[in-house]
Amino acid sequence: MKTETDNRVVGIIGGTGLTSLAELEVVGRQAAATPYGVPSSALTRGSLQGQSVVFLSRHGNPHRIPPHEVNYRANIKALYDAGVRTVVGVNAVGGIHPDMEPACVVIPDQIIDYTWGRSGTFFEGDLENVTHIDFTWPYDQAARDILIQAATAHDVAFSGFGVYGATQGPRLETAAEVRRLEQDGCDLVGMTGMPEAALAAELGMRYVCLGLVVNRAAGKSDQVVSMEEIEAAIEKGMSGVHRILEASVAKLAALTDLPS
Numbered sequence: 001m002k003t004e005t006d007n008r009v010v011g012i013i014g015g016t017g018l019t020s021l022a023e024l025e026v027v028g029r030q031a032a033a034t035p036y037g038v039p040s041s042a043l044t045r046g047s048l049q050g051q052s053v054v055f056l057s058r059h060g061n062p063h064r065i066p067p068h069e070v071n072y073r074a075n076i077k078a079l080y081d082a083g084v085r086t087v088v089g090v091n092a093v094g095g096i097h098p099d100m101e102p103a104c105v106v107i108p109d110q111i112i113d114y115t116w117g118r119s120g121t122f123f124e125g126d127l128e129n130v131t132h133i134d135f136t137w138p139y140d141q142a143a144r145d146i147l148i149q150a151a152t153a154h155d156v157a158f159s160g161f162g163v164y165g166a167t168q169g170p171r172l173e174t175a176a177e178v179r180r181l182e183q184d185g186c187d188l189v190g191m192t193g194m195p196e197a198a199l200a201a202e203l204g205m206r207y208v209c210l211g212l213v214v215n216r217a218a219g220k221s222d223q224v225v226s227m228e229e230i231e232a233a234i235e236k237g238m239s240g241v242h243r244i245l246e247a248s249v250a251k252l253a254a255l256t257d258l259p260s
């Protein structure tokens, strides 16, 4: 597996419902190691629509690692070391905004972090300079535009905006917690968006979230959240995620100027 820097390699982090990428023409698998430990899964390098891609399964393959125990630093550093400079984080999310119905794709533009106790920075220890990265726009706008164009061109129902509320999990939220998230301005809720996005930014990588709404958030429908509902939405909506990924990877790789 190549390890030199290659801006043209796109990293895809699969989440719930995406532990592997069946359409990837696999050329190699690497059990990577980093100073922060081992990533959640082996890195799978392959070709997607002719584009060089590295795939990593956030919760492991099979899915065994809960959101609060994911080694986000190892995942991002392993992708970086594999030459990835643009990352698509695929996330299952709960819909808070009325338009965010199950099986709808969402490409958020903002995030609020409610997680705690996670190792959320590469800047620690004996540093010569304390570093405070700019994080005004957590998701890369050029990459967002590419995903939005792909969703439009391929007739995938999507929302091209939204504030992702990142909660600690692994339990789902109470209805009151979701009301508070809504009052804070959150449109969708998930458990893994942070610190993943911030760590990618710390390493100067482009990062974008491709969300799939798998349930209405707690208290936002007549029913409580069930795994059956979530599995049905994944079954229905994941094909749209695959279509967007296939249509986007080459364009994402062509984004050469990395964010500062």
Ligand SMILES: CSC[C@H]1O[C@H](OP(=O)(O)O)[C@H](O)[C@@H]1O
Binding pocket: 014, 015, 016, 017, 058, 059, 066, 067, 090, 091, 092, 093, 169, 190, 191, 192, 193, 230
């Ligand atoms: C009830 S599913 C919750 C699980 O799904 C999401 O994971 P991911 O973002 O990796 O797709 C959510 O964050 C939770 O980890």
Ligand code: HPA
Binding pocket: 092, 093, 094, 095, 167, 172, 173, 189, 190, 191, 214, 215, 216, 217, 218, 225
């Ligand atoms: O409702 C939710 N809350 C938090 N994380 C989630 N991931 C999928 N659905 C949800």
